[in-house]
Amino acid sequence: MYELVPVSENCYYIxxxxxxxxxxxxxxxxxxxxxxxxxxxxxxxxxxxxxNGWHLTAILNTxxxxxxxxxxxxxxxxxxxxxxxxxxxxxxxKYPVLEPSFLYGGYPCKDLxxxxxxxxxxxxxxxxxxxxxxxIERIPLPGHFFDMTGFxxxxxxxxxxxxxxxRETLEKYAISFIYDVEAYLNTxxxxxxxxAAIFVPAHAEVSSDVRELVCYNREKVHEVARRLLSICKxxxxxxxxxxxxxxxxxxxxxxxxxxxxxxxxxxYLSWLKNEEKLKVIFxxxxxxxxxx
Numbered sequence: 001m002y003e004l005v006p007v008s009e010n011c012y013y014i015x016x017x018x019x020x021x022x023x024x025x026x027x028x029x030x031x032x033x034x035x036x037x038x039x040x041x042x043x044x045x046x047x048x049x050x051x052n053g054w055h056l057t058a059i060l061n062t063x064x065x066x067x068x069x070x071x072x073x074x075x076x077x078x079x080x081x082x083x084x085x086x087x088x089x090x091x092x093x094k095y096p097v098l099e100p101s102f103l104y105g106g107y108p109c110k111d112l113x114x115x116x117x118x119x120x121x122x123x124x125x126x127x128x129x130x131x132x133x134x135x136i137e138r139i140p141l142p143g144h145f146f147d148m149t150g151f152x153x154x155x156x157x158x159x160x161x162x163x164x165x166x167r168e169t170l171e172k173y174a175i176s177f178i179y180d181v182e183a184y185l186n187t188x189x190x191x192x193x194x195x196a197a198i199f200v201p202a203h204a205e206v207s208s209d210v211r212e213l214v215c216y217n218r219e220k221v222h223e224v225a226r227r228l229l230s231i232c233k234x235x236x237x238x239x240x241x242x243x244x245x246x247x248x249x250x251x252x253x254x255x256x257x258x259x260x261x262x263x264x265x266x267x268y269l270s271w272l273k274n275e276e277k278l279k280v281i282f283x284x285x286x287x288x289x290x291x292x
Contacts, residue, residue, distance in 0.1 A: 002044045004052075007198050007206060011157040014048065016041065018067045018202045021060075021151065021159045022048075023136065030054045031133060032081075033151055033159045034062055034202070035071030038115045042071030046078055058082040058125075060136070062161035063148035064092035066099060068202070070115060072122035086127040087147035093124050103259040111255040141191070143184025144177065156197030163187050164217045166204035174249040175224055176217070178264050181271035188218050228268055228278075235281050235288035241265065 003015045004022070012022040014036075021033030030049065035042060049056055056079045061069055064085065072083050072093065085093045092098045100108035100117045112118070127138060127149075137152040144162045151159045163184075165176045178184045192214045199210045207213070231244045242262055246253055251261065269289055272278040281288045 002041075002048070004048050005206075007200065008153070008155040008157050010155055011153050013159075013200050013206065014045065016044075018162075019200060019206075020045065021157075021200060023133075023151075023153050023157075024054070025057065025133060025135075028053055028055050029057045031057055031136070032059045032075070034068040034161075035059050035075055037067040037070040038119075039071065039074045042074030042078075045071055045075060055079070056081045058084055058131075058133075060151055061085045061089065061093060062141075062150065062159065062202070063145040064089040064096070064099065065145060065162070066096065066115060066117055066119040068161070069093050069096070069122065070119045073120040076122050082125045082129070082131070083122050084127055084129065084132055085124045086149070089145070089147045089149075090124045090126065092146075093119075094121055096121050100259070103263050105263075109255075112259060116256065117259075141187045143180050143182075143187045145179050152196065158194065158196035158199050160191065160199055160201040160210070162202050163191055164201050164204055164210060164213050166201075167213070167216060169203060170216070170220050174220075174251065175245070175261055175264055176220070177260055178221070178267055181221065181225075181267055182274070185218065185221060188214050188221075224268060225272060225277075228265070228272065229291050232278060232289045232291050235283065235290045237286050237288050238266070238269075241269075241289065 001016055004012050005015055006012050010024040014020040016036055020036055023031045025031060058081050059072060075081060076083055096119045100112040104112055135154045139150040141148045141150045141161060141163045148161050150161055192211050198208055200206050231241055242265055245265060276292055278289055279292050281290060
């Protein structure tokens with residue numbers, strides 16, 4: 001864990017729960033793609049940089065989930081590096097209480113204010129900054145989160161963030177977190193047709209070809225959708241839908257899983273309603289979902 005793995009002459013990734021990218025821009029200037037899930041991850045990154053005699057110029061954040069920005073504050077304080085982000089992701093990075101608040105749908109109780117859902121805030125510079133490395137291509141990859149972005153380096157290494165999950169993860173947890181299902185499916189279509197020397201997903205194996213894994217992720221989305229349509233054959237309220245999902249997939253319920261899976265299921269329901277496959281009924285002061 002936290003091994004520095006080369007993937008090209010100037011690119012590496014740090015092997016950890018959410019892979020971080022390292023792009024060597026000059027003799028000793030590096031850009032980090034994401035920063036891990038906490039201060040300890042930041043320390044380990046700093047040790048790697050020091051060992052190689054590298055200076056951290058900036059962190060490029062793919063999105064604002066806590067496991068991708070958790071090392072930001074420590075590394076910024078230690079090195080003075082810039083942290084690049086954009087759109088809604090920049091707001092969540094600067095004010096990370098937004099993540100558990102968004103997931104829960106209100107003020108998050110203390111059970112949800114921990115490092116896995118709420119990083120420490122950091123100062124952010126927009127991608128439009130004139131000092132952003134022009135040789136790195138930003139690729140919009142929305143769906144998993146609001147304004148998630150991937151990064152392609154000059155030597156063809158493409159860092160994909162969280163737009164695909166490994167087979168092992170999907171087989172174990174069944175449902176990957178998705179904010180916008182329609183955008184997510186469009187992103188999968190985009191990634192399936194991309195060319196790169198090497199693909200580096202944050203939560204799947206590094207590979208020169210991700211098409212098969214993209215197809216598996218897409219099928220999992222449609223599988224969840226089919227299950228929800230089956231559950232909603234008769235009018236049913238949200239908490240009962242969530243209960244049936246957890247039972248059907250054999251998932252363990254706790255506060256963290258309640259908000260992560262619950263938020264994702266709400267996103268599926270919105271998508272299916274927009275697709276006119278579900279409708280809502282207001283009955284006895286309850287909102288009920290039903291297939292059309």
